[in-house]
Amino acid sequence: MIRCENLSKSFRRARVLDGIDLDIALGERIALIGSNGAGKTTLIRCLLGEYVHDGKVSIDGRSPRKERTAVLGSIGFVPQLPPPLKMPVGQLIEFSASLSRADPKKIDAIADRLGLNVDEIRARPFIKLSGGMKQKLLIAIALGRDAKLLIMDEPAANLDPEARKIFFDLLAERQHDATMIISSHRIDEVASLVNRVIEMDMGKVVLDDKVADDVSLSGRFACRIVSRRADAALAKTLASWKFTADESGLVWTGEVAGPDRLRFMGMLSRYVALIGDLSLNEASR
Amino acid sequence: MKQLWLTARLDIVESLRARWFMIYMLVFGGIVALLFLFGLTESRVLGFIGLSRLLVTYIQLTMAILPIFVLITTVRSVAGDREAGVFEYLLSLPVSLGAWFWGKILGRYIVIFAPVFLAMLAAVLIAMIKEIEIPWYMFGYYTALLAAMAACFLGLGMLISSVARTTDMAQGAAFMTWLLLLLFLDLILLGLMIQERVVPEVAIGIALVNPLQVFRTAALALFDPQLIVLGPAAYVILDTFGAFGYKIFALAYPTALGLLAAGLGYFLFRRGDLP
Numbered sequence: 005m006i007r008c009e010n011l012s013k014s015f016r017r018a019r020v021l022d023g024i025d026l027d028i029a030l031g032e033r034i035a036l037i038g039s040n041g042a043g044k045t046t047l048i049r050c051l052l053g054e055y056v057h058d059g060k061v062s063i064d065g066r067s068p069r070k071e072r073t074a075v076l077g078s079i080g081f082v083p084q085l086p087p088p089l090k091m092p093v094g095q096l097i098e099f100s101a102s103l104s105r106a107d108p109k110k111i112d113a114i115a116d117r118l119g120l121n122v123d124e125i126r127a128r129p130f131i132k133l134s135g136g137m138k139q140k141l142l143i144a145i146a147l148g149r150d151a152k153l154l155i156m157d158e159p160a161a162n163l164d165p166e167a168r169k170i171f172f173d174l175l176a177e178r179q180h181d182a183t184m185i186i187s188s189h190r191i192d193e194v195a196s197l198v199n200r201v202i203e204m205d206m207g208k209v210v211l212d213d214k215v216a217d218d219v220s221l222s223g224r225f226a227c228r229i230v231s232r233r234a235d236a237a238l239a240k241t242l243a244s245w246k247f248t249a250d251e252s253g254l255v256w257t258g259e260v261a262g263p264d265r266l267r268f269m270g271m272l273s274r275y276v277a278l279i280g281d282l283s284l285n286e287a288s289r
Numbered sequence: 290m291k292q293l294w295l296t297a298r299l300d301i302v303e304s305l306r307a308r309w310f311m312i313y314m315l316v317f318g319g320i321v322a323l324l325f326l327f328g329l330t331e332s333r334v335l336g337f338i339g340l341s342r343l344l345v346t347y348i349q350l351t352m353a354i355l356p357i358f359v360l361i362t363t364v365r366s367v368a369g370d371r372e373a374g375v376f377e378y379l380l381s382l383p384v385s386l387g388a389w390f391w392g393k394i395l396g397r398y399i400v401i402f403a404p405v406f407l408a409m410l411a412a413v414l415i416a417m418i419k420e421i422e423i424p425w426y427m428f429g430y431y432t433a434l435l436a437a438m439a440a441c442f443l444g445l446g447m448l449i450s451s452v453a454r455t456t457d458m459a460q461g462a463a464f465m466t467w468l469l470l471l472l473f474l475d476l477i478l479l480g481l482m483i484q485e486r487v488v489p490e491v492a493i494g495i496a497l498v499n500p501l502q503v504f505r506t507a508a509l510a511l512f513d514p515q516l517i518v519l520g521p522a523a524y525v526i527l528d529t530f531g532a533f534g535y536k537i538f539a540l541a542y543p544t545a546l547g548l549l550a551a552g553l554g555y556f557l558f559r560r561g562d563l564p
Binding site for chain 1: 291292295298299302303306307373374375376377378379380381382383384385386560561562563564
């Protein structure tokens with residue numbers, strides 16, 4: 005689906021992409037990782053036809069630069085930083101839906117699933133929304149179209165646990181008919197979402213590996229935590245993950261999305277001295 | 290065509306919500322209000338009387354304010370949008386570069402022309418209510434002149450935005466362009482050049498090339514080509530080419546210059562990095 009041949013890009017004298025060769029097939033879910041300045045954003049911009057470059061890039065055999073509208077019509081993009089658009093939310097949805105020939109109602113529906121009621125914010129300027137709301141809306145716009153390629157730059161960074169869970173469900177629904185490229189600084193943020201990891205450093209691909217794909221994107225883990233004593237900070241954190249406590253306030257139960265389990269464990273590690281018992285069982289697949 | 294109009298609409302909505310547009314509206318609305326308030330329609334200076342006095346003052350003030358306003362706001366918002374990531378996101382949508390660039394120009398043109406025209410129209414409406422005689426030919430020609438002026442400086446602004454990669458550079462270049470045009474106005478450096486016995490053809494050539502000078506000469510030439518406020522180069526030009534021919538030139542040349550600059554800007558925009 006995506007082919008990069010000897011892709012190189014320089015800014016003045018700095019070589020930001022250095023002879024990248026890549027083949028990405030339909031249905032692959034790629035984690036594009038690397039430190040700042042590794043070349044991830046430049047690669048994404050080349051895929052979107054936004055940068056002129058040396059070498060070749062083709063998506064379904066077409067150049068994203070020369071056949072912009074045809075190629076970009078099948079790409080859904082979520083940027084890392086939401087653009088500071090002053091236009092109302094309703095117009096942004098209408099604009100992107102019109103260009104992509106998508107149904108605005110589908111975008112509204114996906115935003116609704118992510119916990120964002122578009123009707124309530126339709127007249128609000130996009131720039132005035134909170135970081136999480138902006139992210140949800142951009143995800144809804146990207147997923148609300150029939151995109152065969154989803155390019156997402158740190159897409160879940162601003163989402164709360166509940167929205168992340170739904171976001172993973174939405175990706176799971178698209179995993180067989182779309183290719184996904186998810187960019188991140190850290191592998192643990194996206195490891196459980198993907199089946200292939202591409203690491204970049206100094207403009208080169210330094211690692212290209214397949215990942216064990218045991219946990220499905222829609223998988224759930226039933227979790228039970230017993231706290232040694234009541235603790236307000238732990239209670240607040242678990243409540244944000246939609247966990248509920250029993251009458252004693254010491255036994256907490258809830259569900260964790262499969263792809264989010266590493267992040268969940270990372271969060272729990274901060275309270276390890278408080279935890280007397282912990283179980284995490286795969287509930288459904 | 291649909292993509293072009295969608296982009297134009299987008300730019301109009303973005304501009305209407307921007308602070309610069311509020312100031313822009315207030316400036317031109319305020320000028321007309323102040324001119325009426327100071328009783329300009331009732332005074333007579335150098336043969337201008339009634340609404341013609343008001344209109345000629347209005348167009349002189351517009352000539353001083355509109356070019357720098359259009360240049361700075363255009364480059365600020367276009368280069369600023371690029372820097373802030375607006376281009377990265379919106380150009381990831383399936384819109385052709387032609388529709389994007391020209392749609393942006395169309396939207397911005399409407400936004401910058403409408404307030405200056407509406408302010409002038411308001412002046413005419415107030416004059417009608419006050420039963421002041423309306424110089425319709427002058428109103429029509431000034432409308433065309435404002436349209437040409439907006440096209441000219443918008444085109445130059447878009448060219449600067451395409452070349453400059455940062456907002457600071459773009460603003461600096463826009464300011465320098467305006468300053469350069471201002472310096473070569475008839476009554477400033479051009480007058481000095483003539484005084485210093487520069488070859489007349491050079492002085493007249495500069496006066497014909499400088500769009501600010503072209504607008505100034507055309508606006509005043511509507512009355513009396515012998516006016517002393519015209520300046521030496523303008524006097525020679527009008528004497529040589531005739532008032533009517535010059536008035537046509539004053540509309541065609543700046544519009545063509547603006548379109549040429551915008552076309553060059555589009556060429557550079559299309560062949561370079563977009564965000």
